[in-house]
Amino acid sequence: MKRRTFLQLLGGGTACLPLLPLLTKPLAASILKSPVTTNRLRPPGAVPEELFPAKCIRCGRCVEVCPYRSITLLDIRAGIHAGTPLIEVENIPCYLCMKCVDVCPTGSLQRIKQTEVRMGLAVINTFYCAAWVGKVMCRTCYDKCPFAEKAIRLDQLRPVVDQSACTGCGLCTYACPVTAADGSKAINIEPLYAREKVTR
Amino acid sequence: MIGLGRLAEDDLPNQKNKGSHYGRYRLVVLGTAFLLLLVTPFVNYYLQQNFVQGWYQSLGIGRLWFVSPLEGLESILLSKSLYWPAIIGMLPPLLIALFLGRVFCSWLCPVTFILEIFDRLRKAFTGKKYIRNTILVAKSVLWFTLIAELLLSMVLGAPVFVVLSPPGLVGREMMMLVFFKTFAFEGVVLVLILCLELLTRRFFCRSFCPLGALLAFIGRKRSLQVTAKSANCTECGRCIRVCPMGLNPQKGEGESAYCWNCGECVDSCRFDALGFSWKKK
Numbered sequence: 001m002k003r004r005t006f007l008q009l010l011g012g013g014t015a016c017l018p019l020l021p022l023l024t025k026p027l028a029a030s031i032l033k034s035p036v037t038t039n040r041l042r043p044p045g046a047v048p049e050e051l052f053p054a055k056c057i058r059c060g061r062c063v064e065v066c067p068y069r070s071i072t073l074l075d076i077r078a079g080i081h082a083g084t085p086l087i088e089v090e091n092i093p094c095y096l097c098m099k100c101v102d103v104c105p106t107g108s109l110q111r112i113k114q115t116e117v118r119m120g121l122a123v124i125n126t127f128y129c130a131a132w133v134g135k136v137m138c139r140t141c142y143d144k145c146p147f148a149e150k151a152i153r154l155d156q157l158r159p160v161v162d163q164s165a166c167t168g169c170g171l172c173t174y175a176c177p178v179t180a181a182d183g184s185k186a187i188n189i190e191p192l193y194a195r196e197k198v199t200r
Numbered sequence: 201m202i203g204l205g206r207l208a209e210d211d212l213p214n215q216k217n218k219g220s221h222y223g224r225y226r227l228v229v230l231g232t233a234f235l236l237l238l239v240t241p242f243v244n245y246y247l248q249q250n251f252v253q254g255w256y257q258s259l260g261i262g263r264l265w266f267v268s269p270l271e272g273l274e275s276i277l278l279s280k281s282l283y284w285p286a287i288i289g290m291l292p293p294l295l296i297a298l299f300l301g302r303v304f305c306s307w308l309c310p311v312t313f314i315l316e317i318f319d320r321l322r323k324a325f326t327g328k329k330y331i332r333n334t335i336l337v338a339k340s341v342l343w344f345t346l347i348a349e350l351l352l353s354m355v356l357g358a359p360v361f362v363v364l365s366p367p368g369l370v371g372r373e374m375m376m377l378v379f380f381k382t383f384a385f386e387g388v389v390l391v392l393i394l395c396l397e398l399l400t401r402r403f404f405c406r407s408f409c410p411l412g413a414l415l416a417f418i419g420r421k422r423s424l425q426v427t428a429k430s431a432n433c434t435e436c437g438r439c440i441r442v443c444p445m446g447l448n449p450q451k452g453e454g455e456s457a458y459c460w461n462c463g464e465c466v467d468s469c470r471f472d473a474l475g476f477s478w479k480k481k
Contacts, residue, residue, distance in 0.1 A: 004334065004399075011395045014388060032356075053358040054278035057271035058368070059258035060375055064244045073376065075384040080358035082386060083372065103250075105258040105267050106275045107283035 031079035036191045038184065039173060041087045043071055044094060044117040045101045045109040049194040056108040058083025062100035070094050087119070089170025089189050094119065096146065096169050115147070120168030120189040122152070122161045128178050128186040131158045141172035141187050159187070168193075220475075222463025226306065230313040237310055237371045241378035255371020256310070257362065258289065265289040268368070269297065269418070270411045274359035277350065294418060301419035305405060305412045306444075306462035310370035311390070312405070315397055333400040333446060337407050339458050346413035361410050364389050402444045406458075416457050423479050424461055426454025432473035439465035439474060449474055 036042060036049050043062050046052055062085050063071045070092040076082045087094050096117060101109045122141075126132040131139065142159050145152040150165040152172065168189045178186035236252070243249050253260040258267050267289030275286060296303065306312060323329050353359045362368065363386055376384045396403040405412055428450050439449040442464045447453040449465040450473065466474045 007395070007398055011392065011399070014392045014395055051279055055275055055283075057257055057267070057275050057359065058362050058372075059254050059267075059271070060372060061254040061258055061260060063379060064241065064253055064375065065250050067248060069379070072380065073372075073384070075376075076363060076386040080356055080360065082363040082384075099250075103253065103260060105260075105265050105289050106272070106286045 033079065035074055035078050035081050035084075035086055036194045038188050038190055039089045039170070041089060041094070041119045041168060041170065041189060041191050042194060043085050043087060043100045043109055044096060044098060044114075044119055044167070044169075045104075045112050046119070046194065047108055047110060048196045049191075050197060052108055052194075053081050053084060055106050056084050057106050059105060060085075061103045061105065062109060065099045065103045067097060067099065068092055068095050071100060087170065089173045090183075090185060091174075093170035093174040095171070096167065115165070115167070117167040117169070118193040119170070120191040120193065121163050122166050122168065122170075122172050122187050123190050124159060124161060124187045125180070125184070128180050129159070130178055130186065132186075138177065140175045140177060144171045144175040146171060161187075220463070220466050223467045226462060227316060229307050230309075230316060233308045234310050234313040237374055241375045245378050255368060255375070256308075257365075257368040257371070266292055268411065269293050270365065270414045271359065271362050271368070273414070274350070274353055274362060277354060278357060278359060293415075297415045297418040297422075299419075299422060300424045300461060301422035302412060302415045302460035303424075304367075304415055305409070306460040309367045311366040311393065312402075314370070314390075314394070315402065315405075318394065318397055319401075330441060331398070331401065335396075335400045335403060336446070339407065339446075341407040342409075342413045342416060342458070345408050346410050346417065349410040349413075365411050366390060366393055366404065366409065367411060401446070405460075406445055412460075416460075420457035422461075425477055425479055426459060426461065426463070426465060426474055427477045428452050428454065429473050429475075432471045434471055434473075436470075438468045438470070442468040 034049050042049070042052060047055055060073055060083070063073050070087050071085045072088060074081055074084055074086055078084070096114050098114060101111055124132065130136045137157055139154060139159060142148060142152045142154055146169065147165050147167070151162055151167065153160050153162060168191070170189050172187045173185050173189055176185040176187050237255050240252050240255070244253065251262055256268055257271050258265065265285065267286050269290050272286050272290040276282060293304065349361050353361070366389060369387060369390055373383055373387045373390070376382055393404045426449055433450050435450060443449060444462065444464060445458055445460060447456065447459055453459065454465065454474065463476065466476060
């Protein structure tokens with residue numbers, strides 16, 4: 001084999017490498033699927049998911065500025081969402097310091113008040129929650145909630161979420177001692193607002 | 201002059217050793233810019249100092265923000281709305297490209313730094329300073345790349361090549377390494393560019409870099425140009441050999457949109473036939 005042919009093959013092979021993970025799943029679905037699901041949220045102030053991948057330029061400054069290392073960066077395995085920020089709340093939740101909002105150069109994260117953040121909504125799984133099942137008098141989520149008595153109240157010693165005040169920061173999910181077999185907690189964050197249509 | 205020790209002894213008329221060292225300055229600037237990308241994630245992660253932040257997709261120095269023109273343009277095109285901080289962040293790079301041309305590519309881009317080091321390493325091992333360019337594509341493919349990239353992004357609704365744009369990729373990989381102790385998978389693109397460098401000089405930069413294409417388009421009527429004085433030219437062809445973009449500076453191609461003002465040809469010219477000039481409009 002000539003050296004030139006060898007190098008051309010080498011170059012061609014390397015070019016095809018990024019396509020490998022795409023072949024393992026149905027192509028279009030894996031490229032376009034949004035990574036935002038239960039407990040997988042965008043940083044605070046994010047525009048709806050419909051607009052987010054278009055607006056975000058993947059500069060990673062929110063990741064660099066986050067003092068809690070809550071924000072992680074997706075790579076090419078996330079398809080067109082590669083390079084966008086994501087918070088995995090059961091690993092490290094968002095402490096709502098709002099520093100990422102200050103540095104976002106494209107307005108993908110918009111300047112809003114802490115109390116108006118809607119990253120998602122905490123939803124209690126009453127079949128797993130120790131207080132709801134009646135196993136123990138657990139009130140960890142109530143204690144850890146940054147808006148206690150507003151976002152999470154105790155109703156007959158059982159936690160109840162108020163959707164008018166819950167920011168979806170995930171502190172409750174992070175603190176929840178109950179983990180189900182599928183890895184979810186007894187209280188999970190559902191990114192309801194990310195699925196909203198852009199109204200403007 | 202750089203690397204001309206042997207050939208400069210030729211007894212040629214009109215020989216002037218004006219000794220420009222753009223190549224040396226350029227390496228220093230490239231190295232400093234690369235060092236900035238290398239150090240920033242460490243400072244951000246370990247010292248929690250966010251004064252200097254980001255990389256060449258968006259660089260923040262205090263309250264001064266730079267936004268890469270390509271990424272900013274795509275953000276505006278795809279979201280179909282204007283966001284003033286992004287537009288103001290795009291202004292400094294736009295003005296630089298408008299007056300100085302594609303100087304980001306040749307004087308700041310981390311990929312160019314890696315390739316310059318690669319060139320020097322290859323020279324040390326093989327003794328040959330330049331390789332023969334084996335894959336040549338028309339230079340106008342550059343515009344096709346830019347248009348195709350913008351169209352594809354607009355169809356998909358996400359800026360695709362923002363993730364794959366090599367200047368940003370180097371910064372992202374450094375950041376991933378420091379923050380998550382891993383490399384992003386798309387870094388393979390950088391390896392590919394390095395492989396292509398074995399076949400043709402600056403193959404990717406010449407015709408497939410969308411950011412370079414946009415900067416070239418903005419700077420096609422730039423003020424800073426490499427101009428040829430045909431009176432001094434002996435048509436020795438040195439400048440053609442050293443030009444990383446495969447241009448012919450002695451025929452005035454230094455004034456074309458494809459020139460990135462690196463100054464290699466000015467360094468190489470022994471007869472003062474090439475030089476930077478500031479064109480007033």
